[in-house]
Amino acid sequence: MPLVKGGRIATDAFVHVADDAELPGDGAVLISAARFLENPEAISRRLGKTGVIWPNNRDVDDLVPYLDRLAVVALVFPTFRDGRAYSQARLLRERYGFKGELRATGQVLRDQFLFMLRAGFDAFEVKKEADAEAFTNTAKRYSVFYQPTGDGRLTALHQRMQLRHSESAGQ
Amino acid sequence: MYAYDELDRTLINERVSEFRDQVKRRLSGELTEDEFKMLRLQNGVYLQLHAYMFRVAIPYGTLSSKQLRALAHVARRYDRGYGHFTTRQNIQYNWIKLAELPDALADLAEVGIHAMQTSGNNTRNVTSDQWAGVAPGEIEDPRIWSELLRQYTTLHPEFSFLPRKFKFAITASSHDRAAIKIHDIGLRLYRNAEGETGFEVLVGGGLGRTPFIAKTIKPFVPGRDLLSYVEAILRVYNQYGRRDNIYKARIKILVHELGIEKFAQEVEEEWLQIRDSALTLDSSVVEEVRSRFSYPVYEKLPHMPEELKKAAHDPLFERWRRNSVFPHKMPGYAIVTLSLKPVGGPPGDATAEQMDAIADLADKYSFGEIRVGHEQNLALPHVARRDLPVLWKALDKIGVATPNVNLVSDIIACPGLDYCSLANARSIPIAQELTRRFANHDTANLIGRLHINISGCINACGHHHVGHIGILGVEKNGEEFYQITIGGRADENAELGALIGPAVKYGEVADVIEDIVEAYLALRARPDELFVETVKRLGVEPFRERVYATR
Numbered sequence: 001m002p003l004v005k006g007g008r009i010a011t012d013a014f015v016h017v018a019d020d021a022e023l024p025g026d027g028a029v030l031i032s033a034a035r036f037l038e039n040p041e042a043i044s045r046r047l048g049k050t051g052v053i054w055p056n057n058r059d060v061d062d063l064v065p066y067l068d069r070l071a072v073v074a075l076v077f078p079t080f081r082d083g084r085a086y087s088q089a090r091l092l093r094e095r096y097g098f099k100g101e102l103r104a105t106g107q108v109l110r111d112q113f114l115f116m117l118r119a120g121f122d123a124f125e126v127k128k129e130a131d132a133e134a135f136t137n138t139a140k141r142y143s144v145f146y147q148p149t150g151d152g153r154l155t156a157l158h159q160r161m162q163l164r165h166s167e168s169a170g171q
Numbered sequence: 172m173y174a175y176d177e178l179d180r181t182l183i184n185e186r187v188s189e190f191r192d193q194v195k196r197r198l199s200g201e202l203t204e205d206e207f208k209m210l211r212l213q214n215g216v217y218l219q220l221h222a223y224m225f226r227v228a229i230p231y232g233t234l235s236s237k238q239l240r241a242l243a244h245v246a247r248r249y250d251r252g253y254g255h256f257t258t259r260q261n262i263q264y265n266w267i268k269l270a271e272l273p274d275a276l277a278d279l280a281e282v283g284i285h286a287m288q289t290s291g292n293n294t295r296n297v298t299s300d301q302w303a304g305v306a307p308g309e310i311e312d313p314r315i316w317s318e319l320l321r322q323y324t325t326l327h328p329e330f331s332f333l334p335r336k337f338k339f340a341i342t343a344s345s346h347d348r349a350a351i352k353i354h355d356i357g358l359r360l361y362r363n364a365e366g367e368t369g370f371e372v373l374v375g376g377g378l379g380r381t382p383f384i385a386k387t388i389k390p391f392v393p394g395r396d397l398l399s400y401v402e403a404i405l406r407v408y409n410q411y412g413r414r415d416n417i418y419k420a421r422i423k424i425l426v427h428e429l430g431i432e433k434f435a436q437e438v439e440e441e442w443l444q445i446r447d448s449a450l451t452l453d454s455s456v457v458e459e460v461r462s463r464f465s466y467p468v469y470e471k472l473p474h475m476p477e478e479l480k481k482a483a484h485d486p487l488f489e490r491w492r493r494n495s496v497f498p499h500k501m502p503g504y505a506i507v508t509l510s511l512k513p514v515g516g517p518p519g520d521a522t523a524e525q526m527d528a529i530a531d532l533a534d535k536y537s538f539g540e541i542r543v544g545h546e547q548n549l550a551l552p553h554v555a556r557r558d559l560p561v562l563w564k565a566l567d568k569i570g571v572a573t574p575n576v577n578l579v580s581d582i583i584a585c586p587g588l589d590y591c592s593l594a595n596a597r598s599i600p601i602a603q604e605l606t607r608r609f610a611n612h613d614t615a616n617l618i619g620r621l622h623i624n625i626s627g628c629i630n631a632c633g634h635h636h637v638g639h640i641g642i643l644g645v646e647k648n649g650e651e652f653y654q655i656t657i658g659g660r661a662d663e664n665a666e667l668g669a670l671i672g673p674a675v676k677y678g679e680v681a682d683v684i685e686d687i688v689e690a691y692l693a694l695r696a697r698p699d700e701l702f703v704e705t706v707k708r709l710g711v712e713p714f715r716e717r718v719y720a721t722r
Contacts, residue, residue, distance in 0.1 A: 059410075081209060081292065083332025087409045090329055095444065111193065111210055118328035130201065141189050144182040146322040148449035149329070155449070156178040156322065157456050164459065 093120030215286030334412035375426030472503025519547030587627030594627035596644025
């Protein structure tokens with residue numbers, strides 16, 4: 001499953017470690033929320049970065065105290081129809097100021113890329129090779145956005161206000 | 172009319188090319204039907220019994236003549252020459268070919284029309300009062316806010332994969348023509364004691380398998396906070412709405428299970444976090460959208476022009492006028508409802524020829540504007556009263572002057588088993604038979620205001636729960652049966668109808684309805700006591716007796 005990061009296909013520096021597998025002494029790992037919350041202190045003391053896979057049916061509030069220790073939060077789309085992780089992503093980015101990698105996992109398809117980018121995701125475990133290759137073009141499909149999110153894209157309403165401002169300034 | 176600017180146009184063109192690519196990937200097999208299904212649904216494309224069905228949005232029910240001609244063009248070029256206006260200010264085409272859909276969408280985009288989010292588990296077309304901006308006594312034009320909501324809900328990155336579909340309706344009049352109480356979010360625009368304009372926000376209304384009348388979640392939300400408050404509701408719903416069972420996934424179930432107080436508290440907590448954010452609608456932003464709406468320059472005209480006095484001698488004109496012409500906020504003007512309910516016809520259908528002719532008449536007599544109401548009729552919103560006689564003749568000629576608006580044969584019906592893959596029973600032939608039974612205008616007039624609503628299945632697209640008489644098609648051992656309810660209504664006093672007894676067979680429905688109407692005529696206290704009022708006063712029992720005594 002290709003990982004798209006920074007807009008291109010990248011090698012995944014994080015190793016998925018299953019709950020019943022031993023945690024390596026160093027190196028970047030991606031572990032389940034349950035495993036992380038069992039002993040966040042010990043896990044944070046490890047050498048190597050920590051990423052947590054956060055389920056979409058648990059409030060991100062429970063993760064908030066540990067955000068500054070995490071390099072990656074991976075949110076889950078069990079199917080592309082289940083949109084709970086979009087809300088989780090916006091809360092992590094916009095309310096709790098998470099600056100690390102926000103990774104979309106699960107059934108991640110091309111036609112959701114732009115929604116995910118706008119919600120604050122910056123890494124994508126993409127289901128299909130062809131979708132991963134199409135990432136850059138797909139992300140450019142739209143140039144007009146009606147809603148403000150934390151991604152900084154200017155909304156249509158505010159573009160209009162700016163236009164109006166510059167028009168009246170030029171008169 | 173709201174005029175699209177370059178940004179609006181760019182966005183829908185981008186949507187068309189995205190969908191063109193999606194269709195291409197489906198046809199090449201790159202997308203599975205499961206993956207494609209959600210994408211096509213988000214563009215209003217259903218797979219029905221015989222073909223793809225294509226649902227196009229008419230935001231808040233306002234159309235220009237140019238747009239109506241484009242709808243006619245799609246009917247003619249890509250379909251079988253007609254379209255069906257729905258209960259949510261959409262138009263549906265029943266025979267579209269998948270490969271041609273991107274072209275149809277591109278043609279519509281040229282006049283600022285789209286099919287975005289007319290189906291799927293997302294925020295649907297924002298509907299409003301079809302008399303918005305022209306109704307006497309309106310607080311202000313609710314379409315400004317409808318348009319702000321249309322933009323806000325279009326391709327929302329957080330709320331495009333909700334647990335289930337989500338519908339908004341707005342009214343700014345004391346008489347609710349937008350049926351806000353049966354919507355996921357209903358908004359009533361009003362001015363509070365301090366003179367500030369804002370919204371009563373209702374939540375959790377809806378029909379279907381588990382019908383609920385919406386409850387007030389917040390009595391007053393200032394206009395500037397509308398979007399942040401709506402976002403708070405949607406965020407709570409997106410996270411906590413049920414996703415384990417499609418029949419329990421609407422927000423009404425969440426509101427019901429949590430209780431309105433608890434739900435309101437969750438929303439309030441979320442709202443306080445985002446209240447002062449980029450979602451705040453400064454007055455300059457609202458004014459920017461308001462400035463994109465254009466209004467007719469009305470003339471100073473007499474209320475009772477010579478033309479009207481003369482025509483008053485023609486009883487056929489008079490019965491149409493009494494029935495189809497409504498007061499306008501400007502003296503000398505009227506709102507004219509065009510009945511899409513001819514005797515023996517399928518409710519809400521219009522042919523391409525009718526649409527073109529109506530567009531021409533709108534240009535001539537209504538400043539180029541047409542409205543679409545949830546009752547599946549059209550309206551010309553700015554007709555000079557002196558033009559009424561000549562307009563009537565023209566409307567009559569094309570078959571949209573049946574004098575039955577709000578009467579027993581002005582039936583609301585879903586497409587039913589004739590088209591729909593979800594249906595259990597036929598709706599259209601039941602409606603057709605009823606319009607024949609009540610074809611006599613004098614009888615219909617004597618009966619007075621009476622809304623019959625028909626749905627071909629429990630999904631309730633025909634809003635049967637809120638019909639004065641509701642007819643619901645069900646299936647029993649492979650046979651079509653119909654449950655009858657009475658006493659429902661969809662206005663500001665919205666109520667769900669009560670079942671009168673066991674379901675009846677297809678062939679018996681029209682007889683049963685006639686029995687109910689006869690019972691009402693015998694039971695009503697005064698000639699002007701409406702059917703719903705009699706049911707309210709007496710309950711279901713006398714009607715039940717009348718219907719089942721001999722069956």
